[in-house]
Amino acid sequence: MRSTRTLQALALLLALPFAACDKVEQPYETVQDGGGSGGGGVVRKVLLEDMTGHRCNNCPAAAAQATALQGIHGENLVVIAVHCVNGFAAPLPPVGDGILDSDHRTPEGTAYESAFGITFLPTGLISRRPFNSVLQISDGDWGDAVNAIIGDSTAFHLWFDALTVGGGSVSTTVKLALLGPVTGDHNLVVALTEDHIIDWQIDVNATPPEVPDYEHRHMLRGNLNGTWGVPAIVGSAAAGDTLTFTYTNPLPGTVLDPDNCALVAYVYDAATKEVMQVEERKFQP
């Protein structure tokens, strides 16, 4: 009798998880061919901060993932490549041999590395909102994390009202209109990025892995208004308010070609650091 009960218990115990096994015979669902999504009205856009480094051998694959997502979401997804973490982003000794000598790090990137606990690469921040309870999001999860935010309704309408580039400086006016009441302190950051930078990169999928002419995308060169920006909303704001921010700054000395630069403005919740809205304006549309 006891052995019968034992066998029943054993069978039940072992059978329980066997029901949990999914075999996928044909995994392909659809193939995306790129192209951005349109859509009118003001919706929430997403900021993807691709934390990267030129000595990070898996980072090119993550950058490709960011590019693929931009192909799907178009202008609703803004990417900034933040070079950080010394072991991955510092120039490779011996400096002077021309190989991986560039230093793409910025004080802002180093501050974000520390503030958001970036210790390994590649990883990313998706509007600085946790996904599956963590802030540092694996590039494999970027798509789902972006989908969880993008296109949501928003109280923040952000746009570049003016942009002037010349004489080694950039001037811009950013406007923030509130479409609904907002509570809590919010800051506005205006960052400057440069696209299409050809320089060294280690790529585990390349042969040889040291790639001399890798195309770096959306590289953060610096902020126009400080690492953490300036207060935009203090305490609360009512629907209908429109705020104006004007800046004139010299172009960072690291910029190689101003024609490839862009400004990225974003508003974030000062308490949670979550980016609530983002907008990009290229110097050359």
Added chain:
Amino acid sequence: MRSGHPRRLAAIALATAWAAFHIPGTAQQLPEVHGNFSADGQYYNDDPDIGAVPPPQQWGFNAWGNVVMTMGRFQAGLRLESYEPSLLGYPAGTPYKGSGIGYRYINYHQADLDITVGNFFEQFGQGMVFRSYEERYLGVDNAMDGVRVKYRPLPGLYLKGVMGRMRLAFDDGTVKGEGLVRGADAELSISELDSAWSHNWNLILGGSFVSKYQTAASQLVTQPDGSVAQLEMPANVGAWAGRINFTSPRWNVYAEYAYKINDPNRRNNYIYKPGQGLLVNATYSTRGLGISVGAHSYDNMLYQSARNAPTPFDLNINFLPPLTKQHTYNLPATLYPYATQPNGEVSYQGEVFYKFKKGTPLGGKYGTKIALNGSTAVGLDTTGVDLLTDSARTGYRSSLFAGNYDIDGKYFTDLNVELRKRVSETWELALTYLYFEYDIDVIQGKPGKPLVFADMVVLEGLHNFNDRTSLRFEVQHLWTKQDLGNWATAVAELTFSPHWFVAAQDQYNYETFGSTFIKDGKEVPAERTHYPIGSVGYIRGGNRFQVNYGRQRAGIFCVGGVCRQVPAANGLTVSITSTF
């Protein structure tokens, strides 16, 4: 509804707690409380010569304390943790920060039944399909949070069932991964089941099944031609394993086979090929002689409870034991340690230990011990399947133990011999020679770097001045023309029993005897760098205090074939451990 008076509510809560721990027949039992505490703080200096960069806080601090209360059949435990901020390079995977509760559980044990609710660690067999464990100093902790039931319905028959989610990170408390892990294990010990079976010989049979659940979201992947595909992900991914273990007074033979169904994930490039692994170990030991041989092969066996886990250290459901020797001497242990390659590896190991008896020509007055060890690990010999044309997305074809023995497939070779001899009443010496071949590209993720060929010699000595004072020293040297070139290390530890010890160590990376060194194919001036460090320690009862000051070079820290990068550092380290 009236709310109760606070005092009354507190009294009710106390009474309830007492009732929970009050077991008939054990009324006289008092609760026992035990625990331990550990804290490591480090003050960082800027040291550009070795690439040491302090964090903005200048300090790193890891601490935790365990408290376990036992009363009769009940046990409850709690661990509080603090990372304010964590030490540089810690943990191995997703960051820890803040302070809070990292582990808590309640356990009830009665006769053949054992139930744990909350956090627990568990392992099925050698862990090929399930191992929840922690290595606190490595920063690996995949503790389960859920329920575990263990039951012994018959003598010799052991059943286990687990369900829960795994620890991913720490942010003022444990952060769990989203994947749900379910598993069951059965083990049958013949000698316990059948009293007629000889107790000197035993046969143990076991089987496990584990399944993880994660929402079946579709996954975007970039194809080799640059196009983007959307893949259907399996929500439930199962794995099973079977094992057999024969033991006798002189023999121990163990074999385990594991199989995993399609598990597309970030680290296998989202292929749907099943995974499998087989390991076999055999040891023979008799007085003065020990022999062990082992072999294993793993193919696509990385098994994490989140398909896009941030790092390979996070949310591992299984553990693939390494075969290579885990060295303890500083240079071989921290410069070129081997880490298991879960997605494709064939490995073999053999070891012989022999003790020449006292009074023989080779044994001398005190006897002589010799240990020979050799191991190798290579990649699998695979044939790629074009992802663009293969609708099943299998990725590649392979067979277990079909290794790639070409030079580009070699991961690791370790040949070492150790001679250990007591030469007098007060002196003991050990001489070790090691030869390594090390694929720094695959093991440490430094693509394009050439295979490292290294020879090492270590002389270790122990001199007892008297019953209370002893000196242990090590002199190590490593020769290689690759990577960082030559190293020399000297270690001296003076112990004043039972309370004090002082130690000094210097690692000297001089690359080459010449003035230039070939680095990455270019001839550059040789660099000479010292890494000195001094330590003082005090031990009393269950308390241990240690202070270190000096340089710590960038390296690899490994436990059980799992390794993390340790960044270069310069500064003061204070460690306290205590048990009660």
